[in-house]
Amino acid sequence: MGLTALLRWTLDLLQLRGTPADAPPSPLLLAQLLILDLISSVFYLQALGTELAFDVLLGRILLNVLMVYAVMRVFNRTPRFLQTLIAMYAVSALLTFILLPIASALVRSQGDSPDLGLQFLQLGFLLLLLWSIVVNAHILRHALALKFWLALPLSLGLFMLFNEIAALMFPFE
Secondary structure (H helix, E strand, C coil): CCHHHHHHHHHHHHCCCCCHHHCCCCHHHHHHHHHHHHHHHHHHHHHHCCCCCHHHHHHHHHHHHHHHHHHHHHCCCHHHHHHHHHHHHHHHHHHHHHHHHHHHHHHHCCCCCCCHHHHHHHHHHHHHHHHHHHHHHHHHHHHHCCCHHHHHHHHHHHHHHHHHHHHHHCCCC
16 A cells, blocks of 8 residues: 555545555555554654653554454454454554644643633644544444444543653653
C-alpha cells in the first residue's frame, strides 16, 4: 500500500467509510504505523510539556496491542488482528497529528482568562477525542462483525479501561 493510498484509506476510516479489511495484512506496515504513532505521541507530549519517557510510551503501545488481541480472541476473530491494529494505529497517528496544534494552543493559554477562543479549542479537543472513540467503534464493528450499537460501548469501555490500566502501570509523571 503506497503512502497516498494509505492516507486515503485512513481518511475513509475517519469518515466511517473504510474498513480494516481494506488494509493489507502486512507486519511491515504495522511496524511503520507503530513507529509513526510513537513519533506523533512524542510530539504530542512535547506540545503538552510532559517529560518524554520512551519506556512508558512503549508500555502503553504494548498494553493497547494486548487489549485489542484479547478482544479479538474473545470474539474468535484473531485472523483479523493484524488488519485491525493497522487500522487503529493509522487512525491514531493521524488524529494525534491533528491534535498537536490544539493541544499546544491549550497549553499556551492555560494562564489566560477563559475566553471564547479557548472554549472552542477545548471543544475541538473533546470532539476529536470522542470522534476517535467512534472511529475505533467503526473499526471494531467490522473486525468483530458486530452491530455499531454494540461496538460503540465496547470501544468506549476499551478506551476507559486502557486509560485506567495505563495510568496505573505506565504513569507519565
